Amino acid sequence: MGAYCNDGLSLSPIYSFASSQDLRLSKHVHDNVHGNIYIDPLCLKFIDTEQFQRLRELKQLGMAHLVYPGAVHSRFEHSLGVYWLAGEAVQKLKNYQGLELDIDQFDIQTVKLAGLLHDVGHGPFSHLFEREFLPRVLDGHWSHEQMSVKLVDDIVDKHYIEIDPEMIRKVKEMILASSEFARPIGSGEKHFLYDIVANGRNGIDVDKFDYIARDCRACGLGCNFQFQRLMESMRVLGDEICYRAKDYLTIHKLFATRADLYRTVYTHPKVKAIELMVVDALLKANDYLNISSFIQDPSKYWKLDDMIMKTIETTSNPELKESRDLIMRIRRRNLYQFCNEYAVPKDKLENFKDVTPQDIVCSQKNGGVILKEEDVSVSNVRIDLTRGRQNPLERINFFKDYESEDKFSIPDDRISHLLPTSYQDMIVRVYSKKPELVAAISEAFENFQLRTYGIKAQVHATPEKKKRRL
Numbered sequence: 297m298g299a300y301c302n303d304g305l306s307l308s309p310i311y312s313f314a315s316s317q318d319l320r321l322s323k324h325v326h327d328n329v330h331g332n333i334y335i336d337p338l339c340l341k342f343i344d345t346e347q348f349q350r351l352r353e354l355k356q357l358g359m360a361h362l363v364y365p366g367a368v369h370s371r372f373e374h375s376l377g378v379y380w381l382a383g384e385a386v387q388k389l390k391n392y393q394g395l396e397l398d399i400d401q402f403d404i405q406t407v408k409l410a411g412l413l414h415d416v417g418h419g420p421f422s423h424l425f426e427r428e429f430l431p432r433v434l435d436g437h438w439s440h441e442q443m444s445v446k447l448v449d450d451i452v453d454k455h456y457i458e459i460d461p462e463m464i465r466k467v468k469e470m471i472l473a474s475s476e477f478a479r480p481i482g483s484g485e486k487h488f489l490y491d492i493v494a495n496g497r498n499g500i501d502v503d504k505f506d507y508i509a510r511d512c513r514a515c516g517l518g519c520n521f522q523f524q525r526l527m528e529s530m531r532v533l534g535d536e537i538c539y540r541a542k543d544y545l546t547i548h549k550l551f552a553t554r555a556d557l558y559r560t561v562y563t564h565p566k567v568k569a570i571e572l573m574v575v576d577a578l579l580k581a582n583d584y585l586n587i588s589s590f591i592q593d594p595s596k597y598w599k600l601d602d603m604i605m606k607t608i609e610t611t612s613n614p615e616l617k618e619s620r621d622l623i624m625r626i627r628r629r630n631l632y633q634f635c636n637e638y639a640v641p642k643d644k645l646e647n648f649k650d651v652t653p654q655d656i657v658c659s660q661k662n663g664g665v666i667l668k669e670e671d672v673s674v675s676n677v678r679i680d681l682t683r684g685r686q687n688p689l690e691r692i693n694f695f696k697d698y699e700s701e702d703k704f705s706i707p708d709d710r711i712s713h714l715l716p717t718s719y720q721d722m723i724v725r726v727y728s729k730k731p732e733l734v735a736a737i738s739e740a741f742e743n744f745q746l747r748t749y750g751i752k753a754q755v756h757a758t759p760e761k762k763k764r765r766l
Contacts, residue, residue, distance in 0.1 A: 327373060329510050333380040338405060338459065339412050343376075346598060347451050348416055351375055353601035357511060358422030359570045360561055362626070364515040367561070371415050374507055378493065381502035382411030385492050385527055389537075397532055403489055406463050410470035410493045411502060416451075417443030419591075420602045421574060422562075428575045433588045441475040441494075443597060450594040470494065474501070487535045497536065498691040500526070500547065508553055515561050521553045522546065533695060533703045541694040544706055551681035551688050559721075563677045569632045569727055572673045573622050574605070581608050581619040632673055632727040635738040638745055640722040650676040651724045651744070656737065659744035665736045672737055673727040680720035687719055 322334040335343065342348055351372035361367040386407045390399040418440045419425030430438050445468045452459060466485075472478050474494035481487050495501035505523035512519035526547065529540050539547060561567070582588055585607070590600040608619045625631065640648050653672035660667050681688045693703040726741045728734045745751055 325376065327377060327380070329506070329513060330377055330380050333376050335376075335379075336405070336408070338457075339379060339409060341455065341457050342409070342412060342451055345451050345455055347447050347454075347594075348372075348375075348413075350598050350601055351416065351418070353603055354418060354420060355602055356422065356507065357514070357561065358420075358424050358567075359574060360422075360515070360564070360567050362570055363564050363566050364561060366516055367511070367514045369510060369514050371418050374510060375412055375415050377506035377510060378414060378503050379408055379412035381505055381523075381527075382493050383408040385502055385530075386489065388527060389488075389530070389532060393532055397486070397488070399486075402460075402463065403486065406466050407470065407489055407492050409463070410467045413444060413448055413467065414471050414493055414503060415440070415444065416447045417441065417445070417597070419443075420600060420604060421571070424571050424574060425578075428571065429578050430588065430591070432575070432579055433582055438591055439475060439477065441472050442477060443591065443594070444471050446594045447598065450598075454595075474499075488532045488537050491537050498693075499688055500537075500539075500550065500692065504550065504554060508550070508557065511557055511561065512553070515557075517557075517560070519553060521549045523550070526550075531695060531698070533693070533701065536693060536703070538693045538695050538703045541696055541704075541706065544689060544692075544694065547692060548689060555679055555681055558679045563675075563679065563723075565634050565637070565725060566631065568675045568677070568725060569634060570626055572632055572675060572727060573626055576673075577605075577608060577619040577622040580622070581616055584613065584615040632729050633731055633734045635726045635728055635734055636741050637723055637725040638749075638751070640724065641749060641751075644749065645720060645722055648722055650674075651726075656726055656740050656744055659747060660736070660740040661743060665733065667733065667736055667740060671729055671733050673729060675725040675727070677723040677725065678720065679723070 319334045322336050323340060324332045324334045327333050349372070352370050354371040355361060355367070356369050356371055356374050357364075357367045383404065386399065386404050389397060390404065393399075419430075426438065426440055448464065448468055448471070451457065452464060466489075469479055469481070470490050470493050472494075473490045474496035478496050481490055491497055491501065493501055494503055502523075505527075508521060509519055509523065511517075526539060526543060529543060530537050531540075532538070578587060585604070587600070587604065590596045605623060608616055609623045611620075651674050653669040653674055656672050656674065657667045657669050689706055691705070693705055695701075695703050726737060728737045
C-alpha cells in the first residue's frame with residue numbers, strides 16, 4: 297500500500313491532502329489497483345482505530361501465499377478498495393439519476409462507510425477460520441458479517457465517534473445484505489443502495505469487483521473482466537440496479553472469473569492441504585489458547601489475527617507441541633499428501649453429502665495396513681457461479697437502452713451456446729497425513745467411489761499409486 301510514516305495516523309500509509317475542490321477535505325492513499333483512493337474525514341476516524349488497523353494482519357487469501365507468493369495482500373487494502381468503489385458507484389448513480397432517485401450526501405456517506413467496514417469482523421486465514429475451524433468447536437453458528445456489525449458499534453462507542461444513529465443502522469444492514477441475517481428492507485429505504493456493497497439480490501456488488509481484480513493481480517493471473525463497464529452503464533429501474541442487455545456476457549465473465557479463481561487459487565490442491573493442516577493446528581491449540589472464546593466479545597476479537605500461527609510456533613509450552621509440529625511441517629513443506637480427487641456426477645449433486653474420513657476408512661478392504669480416521673483428511677470443494685446449480689443471470693434484470701423503462705431477465709435459451717450448461721462443480725479430494733499411507737488411502741478412496749458411483753478417478757492418481765500398479 298505504498299510508503300509508511302509515523303505521522304500520528306496509527307502508522308497509516310502516507311496521506312496528503314487532495315488538491316481538487318471536491319476532495320480538499322479528504323486525504324488519499326495510493327492503491328495498486330485503483331490508484332489514488334480519497335478518504336473522507338468520517339471514514340478516516342474509523343480507519344485510525346485498532347479494530348480497523350487489525351485488518352492489516354489478515355491476509356486476504358489466507359494461506360494461498362504459500363503457493364502463490366504474491367498473494368500477500370490484506371483485508372485492509374481490500375476494504376479501502378471496496379470503500380472507494382462503493383463511493384464511485386453511488387456517485388455515478390447520483391450523476392445520472394440523482395433527481396429521480398433522490399440520492400443525497402447522507403446516502404453517499406452511508407454506502408461508502410458500509411464498503412469500508414464490510415469486512416472489519418473477518419476472521420483469520422481468510423474463510424478457513426469461519427467455515428472449517430469454528431464449526432468443529434462450536435455448537436451454534438457464527439459469521440464474520442455479524443461480527444462486523446458488532447465491531448461497528450464497538451468502534452463508535454470506544455472512540456466516541458459522532459455519527460447519526462440512522463446512518464449506523466443502515467451501514468449495519470448493508471453489511472448484512474447478502475448474508476442469511478439480512479433484514480427486510482422497509483418502504484422508502486432506497487433498496488437499490490443495499491445492492492452496492494453486498495448484493496443479496498443477484499450477487500453483483502463492488503466487493504466482488506475489488507477482490508476479483510485484486511486477487512488476479514496478486515496471483516499473476518490475467519483478468520479480462522472489466523467492472524468499470526458495468527459501473528458506467530448501470531441504471532436503477534423499479535428500485536433495483538439493472539444492466540444493459542448487451543452487457544450480459546460481461547456479467548457472465550464476472551461470475552466465470554470468480555469461479556476460475558476458486559478453481560485455480562482458493563481451492564488449489566496444495567492450498568487446501570495447507571489449510572487442512574492449519575485447521576488441525578488450531579484445533580489442537582484451542583484448549584490451551586481458548587481461540588474460540590475470542591469470537592464472543594468484540595473487545596477481545598480485534599486482537600485475533602493471522603499472527604496466532606506465529607504465537608503457536610514460538611511458544612515453548614508442551615501443550616502446544618502437536619500444533620507446533622504441524623506448523624513446522626508447513627514451513628518445511630512436509631504437507632499432507634494429495635491422494636486423488638473426483639468430480640461428483642452432475643446427476644448426483646442434488647443429494648450429495650460431504651464425504652468424511654470415516655467414509656474412506658470404512659471403504660478399505662481387508663489386508664495390509666489398517667487405516668484410522670485420524671490418518672485421513674478430506675476436502676469437499678464446491679465451485680459455482682454464486683447460485684449453486686442455477687444460472688446467476690436468471691436473477692439479474694436488464695434493460696434494452698436508456699430510453700426504455702422496461703426491465704427483463706434473459707432466459708437460458710437466449711444465451712450463447714458457448715456458455716456452460718452446468719453451473720456447479722463438486723470436487724472431493726482426499727489427503728494422507730502420513731506419506732507412507734498414501735497408497736492405502738488412495739485404494740480405499742477408489743473403493744469408495746466404486747461403491748458410491750460405480751466409477752473411480754484415474755487422472756490424478758499419485759506417483760506412489762502408479763508405481764504400486766506397475
